[in-house]
Amino acid sequence: MLTLYITRHGETVWNAENRMQGRLDSSLTDKGKLHAQLLGRRLENTEFTAVITSPSGRTVQTAELIKGDRQIPIVKDSRLMEIHLGSWEGRTHEEIKEMNAYQFDCFWNKPNLYQNSEGESFQDVLDRVLAVLKDIEQTYSSGNVLIVTHAVVIKTMYMVMKQLPIEEFWSPPIIHGTSLTIVELNDGKKRFLLEADLSHVKQEAHL
Template sequence: MLHLYIIRHGETEWNTEKRMQGRLDSDLTEKGKNDALLLGERLKDTVFERIISSPSKRTIDTALHVCEKRQIPIETDERLMEIALGEWQGKTEEEIKALFPAQYDLYWNYPSMYENQEGESFMDVMDRVASFLKELVDTTPVGNVLVITHGVVLKTLYLLCRNAPIDRLWDPPFMYGTSLTIVKLHNGKKELMLEGCMAHCW
């Protein structure tokens, strides 16, 4: 069977400003770097077959801090990138709420109805996450794989594991920076073994 150890990137400067990142990027804060180092210590005795990250700088930087003592190369896969948000990217939540009030309401309260002409829907993200998982099981059917990705990607993964509709996207747990989720993939089933855990920091 295959176990995925999936982490959200560490806290970034834009996270602290409540600024939407999407496909844009900002640097990890000192807290983000330190939390990633603490997670690396927590996982030091776990053997990984592969390490796969979103190509975004914030995820790769997180991977480097978590895996600083490992000799495994860090692969990248675009299917792990954060949701594309078009004009929202780089704006604060308050700016987005003022400029796109109806769309902003759908994003948070009715995710299945949210659309972004210059970006992606949540279903678009879930489809590429499902594609990533299928290919991963085919290429690496057993062992442990470390995956470094983003908040919305993690949320759609939870929906896939629970066979839940898009409108359950924002159900708990909240995805903190460097939170750890473990998923067991076996005989076509996806089972959540650990959800958004921050025990390495708290």
């Protein structure tokens, strides 16, 4: 049986500024680094066969902080990169609304109607996610694999594994930075053990 531990990168400077990142990148904030370290502490007794990450700097740094000193191979896979957003990248939500209010509304509220001639559609991301999940299942037949990626990619994984229509793409849970989702894959069946959990962050807040 294969178990996937799926997490999003820690908070970045652009996250804090309410900017869309996509294929562009910004550094982890101190909070983002701390939360990644806390997740690493939470998972320190979990034996991972591999860590698979998007090649974006924010995800690679998060993966490194989670694995710490453990000698676990990190595999970078471009199919786990965030959705390509074209000229929206690096801009605040308010700036994007001024550029194209309709498509911005579609992105968040009508994902089946979202189009971006400069970037990707949700279907493009879906195609990538289907391919990478298939490869992971074929490469790692058992054990634990940590996947460090982005919000849209993780929501796409939810859509695939729960067989949701694209209209329900943004249905709960919200994928916060370093939130942990655990999924068991066994004979083609997928079972969620945990969804977007932030126990490691909440425990620290109460110390």
